[in-house]
Amino acid sequence: MKEILGTTGLIFNEPLLWEKGKKGRSGFSLPRRDVEKHPVDKQLGGPGPDFPDLSEVEVVRHFIRLSQWNFSVDSGMYPLGSCTMKYNPKTNERQAARSGFAQAHPLLPQHLSQGTLKLMYDLEQYLNEITGMDATSLQPAAGAHGELTGMLLFYAYHKSQGAPRSKIIVPDTAHGTNPASAALCGYRSVPVKSNERGVLSPQAVGDIMDTDTAGIMVTNPNTLGLFEENIKAISEIVHAKGGLVYGDGANMNAIMGIVNMGELGIDVLHLNLHKTFSSPHGGGGPGAGPVCVRKHLEPFLPVPRVIKQKERYALSEDFPETIGKIHAFYGNVGVMIRSYSYILSMGPEDLKKASQLAVLNAAYIKDQLKGTFHLPYDRPCMHECVFSDKLQEPYKVTTLDIVKRLMDYGFHPPTIYFPLVVPGAIMIEPTETESKEDIDLFIESMQAIAKEAKENPELLHAAPRKTKRRRLDETAAARKPCLTG
Amino acid sequence: MRYLPHTADDIATMLKAVQIDSLEGLFAHIPQDCRRRETLKIPEALTEWELNDHMDALAATMAVSPEYKVFMGAGSYAHYVPAAASFLAGRSEFVTAYTPYQPEVSQGTLQAIYEYQTLTARLLGLEVANASQYDGASALAEAMLMAIRVSRKKTVAVSSAVHPMYRRVLATYFEPTGFNIRELPYLPDGTTDLGPLKDMDDLGGVAIQSPNFFGCMENLEAAKQSLPDKKTLLVICFSEPLAYGLYKSPGQCGADIACGEGQSLGIPRTFGGPGLGMFAAKMKYVRNMPGRLVGQTVDEEGKRGHVLTLATREQHIRREKATSNICTNHSLCALAAVMYMASLGGSGFKELARLNYDKAEYLKEALRKAGFKLPFSRPTFNEFVVEFPDDFRKTYQGLLQKKIIAGLPLVDFYPELKNHYLLCATETTARADMDALVKEIIP
Numbered sequence: 001m002k003e004i005l006g007t008t009g010l011i012f013n014e015p016l017l018w019e020k021g022k023k024g025r026s027g028f029s030l031p032r033r034d035v036e037k038h039p040v041d042k043q044l045g046g047p048g049p050d051f052p053d054l055s056e057v058e059v060v061r062h063f064i065r066l067s068q069w070n071f072s073v074d075s076g077m078y079p080l081g082s083c084t085m086k087y088n089p090k091t092n093e094r095q096a097a098r099s100g101f102a103q104a105h106p107l108l109p110q111h112l113s114q115g116t117l118k119l120m121y122d123l124e125q126y127l128n129e130i131t132g133m134d135a136t137s138l139q140p141a142a143g144a145h146g147e148l149t150g151m152l153l154f155y156a157y158h159k160s161q162g163a164p165r166s167k168i169i170v171p172d173t174a175h176g177t178n179p180a181s182a183a184l185c186g187y188r189s190v191p192v193k194s195n196e197r198g199v200l201s202p203q204a205v206g207d208i209m210d211t212d213t214a215g216i217m218v219t220n221p222n223t224l225g226l227f228e229e230n231i232k233a234i235s236e237i238v239h240a241k242g243g244l245v246y247g248d249g250a251n252m253n254a255i256m257g258i259v260n261m262g263e264l265g266i267d268v269l270h271l272n273l274h275k276t277f278s279s280p281h282g283g284g285g286p287g288a289g290p291v292c293v294r295k296h297l298e299p300f301l302p303v304p305r306v307i308k309q310k311e312r313y314a315l316s317e318d319f320p321e322t323i324g325k326i327h328a329f330y331g332n333v334g335v336m337i338r339s340y341s342y343i344l345s346m347g348p349e350d351l352k353k354a355s356q357l358a359v360l361n362a363a364y365i366k367d368q369l370k371g372t373f374h375l376p377y378d379r380p381c382m383h384e385c386v387f388s389d390k391l392q393e394p395y396k397v398t399t400l401d402i403v404k405r406l407m408d409y410g411f412h413p414p415t416i417y418f419p420l421v422v423p424g425a426i427m428i429e430p431t432e433t434e435s436k437e438d439i440d441l442f443i444e445s446m447q448a449i450a451k452e453a454k455e456n457p458e459l460l461h462a463a464p465r466k467t468k469r470r471r472l473d474e475t476a477a478a479r480k481p482c483l484t485g
Numbered sequence: 486m487r488y489l490p491h492t493a494d495d496i497a498t499m500l501k502a503v504q505i506d507s508l509e510g511l512f513a514h515i516p517q518d519c520r521r522r523e524t525l526k527i528p529e530a531l532t533e534w535e536l537n538d539h540m541d542a543l544a545a546t547m548a549v550s551p552e553y554k555v556f557m558g559a560g561s562y563a564h565y566v567p568a569a570a571s572f573l574a575g576r577s578e579f580v581t582a583y584t585p586y587q588p589e590v591s592q593g594t595l596q597a598i599y600e601y602q603t604l605t606a607r608l609l610g611l612e613v614a615n616a617s618q619y620d621g622a623s624a625l626a627e628a629m630l631m632a633i634r635v636s637r638k639k640t641v642a643v644s645s646a647v648h649p650m651y652r653r654v655l656a657t658y659f660e661p662t663g664f665n666i667r668e669l670p671y672l673p674d675g676t677t678d679l680g681p682l683k684d685m686d687d688l689g690g691v692a693i694q695s696p697n698f699f700g701c702m703e704n705l706e707a708a709k710q711s712l713p714d715k716k717t718l719l720v721i722c723f724s725e726p727l728a729y730g731l732y733k734s735p736g737q738c739g740a741d742i743a744c745g746e747g748q749s750l751g752i753p754r755t756f757g758g759p760g761l762g763m764f765a766a767k768m769k770y771v772r773n774m775p776g777r778l779v780g781q782t783v784d785e786e787g788k789r790g791h792v793l794t795l796a797t798r799e800q801h802i803r804r805e806k807a808t809s810n811i812c813t814n815h816s817l818c819a820l821a822a823v824m825y826m827a828s829l830g831g832s833g834f835k836e837l838a839r840l841n842y843d844k845a846e847y848l849k850e851a852l853r854k855a856g857f858k859l860p861f862s863r864p865t866f867n868e869f870v871v872e873f874p875d876d877f878r879k880t881y882q883g884l885l886q887k888k889i890i891a892g893l894p895l896v897d898f899y900p901e902l903k904n905h906y907l908l909c910a911t912e913t914t915a916r917a918d919m920d921a922l923v924k925e926i927i928p
Contacts (some may be wrong), residue, residue: 329757349528
């Protein structure tokens with residue numbers, strides 16, 4: 001094995017913001033006062049917030065030191081399953097920062113905001129083409145927000161058919177956001193189990209699908225990294241009972257240019273621009289969760305919609321069956337700009353190639369680690385593969401120990417204990433932007449950890465040692481919440 | 486392609502290892518009738534130079550400062566962002582990290598969010614703030630759903646002086662729930678008419694925005710006293726949190742929940758998003774709050790550290806019983822906000838708020854002197870309503886030609902407010918530009 005990545009360097013300690021500074025300092029250049037002071041209503045006036053006063057140097061050092069305590073895609077491989085932590089191109093940041101985009105007021109007259117409207121219109125067209133769907137709304141601000149929008153579309157559709165429905169089918173491999181989003185629309189989740197091959201069987205869906213069920217939420221490829229091979233048959237069963245099929249597109253990175261979601265019978269699909277389309281995750285957002293639909297659901301999409309009339313772009317509210325607005329303005333335009341820039345940089349060939357290489361990287365890891373770690377579903381995988389800690393059980397080593405040790409080797413842990421159908425799951429999604437050398441180093445690190453588990457499990461139990469903090473007491477944090485300082 | 490590191494050799498070696506003969510072969514297990522046959526019909530790839538030119542041309546069509554003088558607020562404000570704050574918010578260790586589920590390697594994001602929660606709670610005058618919502622509108626919708634959960638009632642009342650777009654989002658969220666929304670009219674002085682509250686039953690929450698959409702400061706103490714039932718929550722909403730550098734905070738006025746848009750705090754407008762949904766409440770309601778929370782704890786060596794906590798409220802644990810479906814939030818915008826608040830400090834925040842107020846008062850006075858009507862008498866912060874003469878639409882269009890955007894016409898949102906415009910002035914608005922505007926519109 002080459003030199004391992006993980007090491008310790010000179011990392012600084014840093015107190016909390018309000019433990020620094022002195023009253024009277026400032027890190028802000030206040031604009032020149034060119035108007036007189038005007039009296040303020042005594043009853044309404046307040047003391048202002050109790051913030052610490054800091055100089056610019058103190059603020060900069062504070063946050064730079066904090067930044068050094070973070071793992072990030074720009075520093076290393078982030079194989080988080082179902083999160084698609086691919087490299088975030090720097091040119092996208094430059095494009096979004098252009099003052100014409102960044103400083104634009106959302107309520108500008110439309111003839112003075114043509115550039116952004118065109119960008120949004122074109123991005124919708126590209127996403128329609130990539131997914132094989134008919135129409136897109138860019139308004140939802142995140143994946144779960146897209147799911148909520150999708151469920152509102154289901155609700156509006158069934159209402160327009162004269163009969164709202166009360167249930168929704170959610171597979172046991174689904175993200176937690178699926179049932180939570182459905183619940184916001186008053187739907188009761190009916191679970192359906194995946195079969196011994198890790199996918200849904202048409203019969204299992206047929207057994208529970210009825211005319212009070214609004215439809216089904218399917219993640220395809222699913223969270224085991226497997227393609228739902230019966231999706232067409234399942235869609236037919238659901239449609240035959242008047243239901244709709246929701247596609248969770250969180251795993252779209254596996255199938256760009258390879259599968260046409262529209263042809264699978266999916267009626268609504270959400271995408272995560274911050275996964276598949278390379279906008280950065282920001283330590284938890286902002287993302288964007290566009291919703292793509294087939295023709296029959298288009299009338300219900302959120303408003304305003306961007307329309308094109310001759311060569312002019314406009315925002316139109318003229319869709320009487322719309323579910324309404326889901327965002328104060330038009331969604332996360334800053335994220336859209338980054339993804340638009342990404343799609344134009346990649347073009348049709350490289351978008352497809354990205355999916356191919358994402359799958360190749362995952363298949364290679366699955367092959368190389370098979371035997372070292374237990375592989376519950378030994379089948380061709382898509383862009384991610386799921387192992388478990390079963391082979392390490394005899395050494396009293398768990399998934400948590402394994403991935404905490406991986407931090408010392410210089411990698412971010414994979415997604416763990418999800419999907420719930422695999423006890424002790426280790427879900428690895430390398431993405432296409434990791435080179436073969438990095439993938440090999442990851443594999444060697446995982447093999448070294450498996451060896452340590454056998455020979456010196458204490459190394460794993462005590463991990464991580466090289467991080468800013470050792471394992472944190474999460475139980476204490478929840479029992480006696482300390483949420484502000 | 487510069488983002489795809491695989492050489493032909495790498496691909497061949499890896500394919501050989503997995504015993505598949507081509508990249509296409511990786512997908513052989515997908516049923517034929519599920520496979521896409523035609524290639525993607527999107528534009529051919531651009532070089533970085535071509536992309537720059539293309540994006541530059543698109544951006545150049547947008548009416549922005551300094552070329553345009555934009556006197557428009559209405560939920561999206563022009564504030565100066567210090568170079569240090571935008572530099573820090575662009576640090577890739579923050580930008581390219583995932584949600585901090587693995588705390589040992591995410592202490593930077595976690596401590597920064599903890600600091601954001603703390604400064605937000607102090608700004609809004611409440612005990613606890615979450616790690617962010619999407620925007621002001623979704624924050625309001627989640628606040629009203631929370632008020633329903635806490636109170637176990639089925640109706641909420643919302644002031645018609647709450648941002649019209651926030652009210653529309655609220656209506657969208659409520660549509661399938663069976664809960665009711667009642668609207669409170671506004672009075673001639675520009676504040677909410679609290680009178681109808683006494684006749685409303687089953688009221689779980691009352692939402693008042695202050696400063697409201699007309700820029701007016703509401704009489705929040707009176708709102709608190711008008712709540713018909715002690716179980717009814719007072720939700721104070723905002724689109725301009727800088728106002729609390731000058732005026733009393735929502736908590737000081739009796740809010741149970743405060744929520745709104747934090748774009749003003751160091752986040753570029755970017756045509757309306759991403760912004761920052763701010764959300765704070767009294768501690769006794771914490772287990773009913775939506776969204777992520779960061780808490781303080783210690784590690785194995787007893788050193789102070791931070792983790793995501795009280796996750797039993799959240800979708801990944803509670804699934805359909807969660808307090809919200811939110812997962813990805815607006816973490817990086819929250820970081821930008823805490824960097825901005827730290828740069829200003831308490832003293833700077835107050836001074837900047839005062840300057841915003843004085844600029845708007847200057848413009849108000851100048852318009853009043855020029856003979857225009859200011860229909861609402863209540864004190865305002867950095868925006869206010871002006872009633873112009875009947876033919877003003879033409880003047881407004883003419884001003885656009887001169888690259889002046891003279892506020893937002895209110896008639897699109899309030900049909901009864903013909904010829905009424907909402908104008909905004911912040912610290913970025915120069916006196917000379919305000920003088921020029923007034924000179925241009927004097928008939």
